[in-house]
């Protein structure tokens with residue numbers, strides 16, 4: 758199986774910069790590389806297209822993501838995205854892409870601080886894409902992979918919960 762991964766930054770990728778004394782979104786794929794090296798049955802094509810906290814995303818960044826999806830020859834795409842505005846990007850993409858299975862994911866805690874949550878959110882996206890699913894725009898967070906419109910970040914508790 759082949760999966761394209763578009764890395765757009767977010768907390769998933771953040772690492773501590775000891776010189777500046779702060780967490781930063783790096784423009785590399787070190788967090789992802791760590792996970793995919795255990796996926797012996799999947800061939801990944803990983804592309805770093807935006808490296809930002811998603812609170813700083815502009816319309817141009819969302820256009821960049823859309824263009825990458827539309828130009829991709831792959832029909833299975835995972836997008837690593839910051840959790841604060843992943844809903845906005847998923848809504849923007851919705852209706853503009855056909856014949857693809859797109860799964861957005863991210864993390865509340867950087868992979869560099871605690872690997873569990875980021876690895877779970879990403880791995881469940883892989884498992885989902887392994888199944889015979891319909892084309893669509895999905896979100897993979899905190900134990901579910903579901904149509905993006907059905908899962909929402911509760912900012913007061915830092916959890917993605919199913920909408921009623």
Ligand SMILES: NC(=O)C[C@H](N)C(=O)O
Nearest residue numbers: 767768810811839840841
């Ligand atoms: N957990 C996160 O990813 C939050 C971060 N502010 C972002 O949206 O990039």
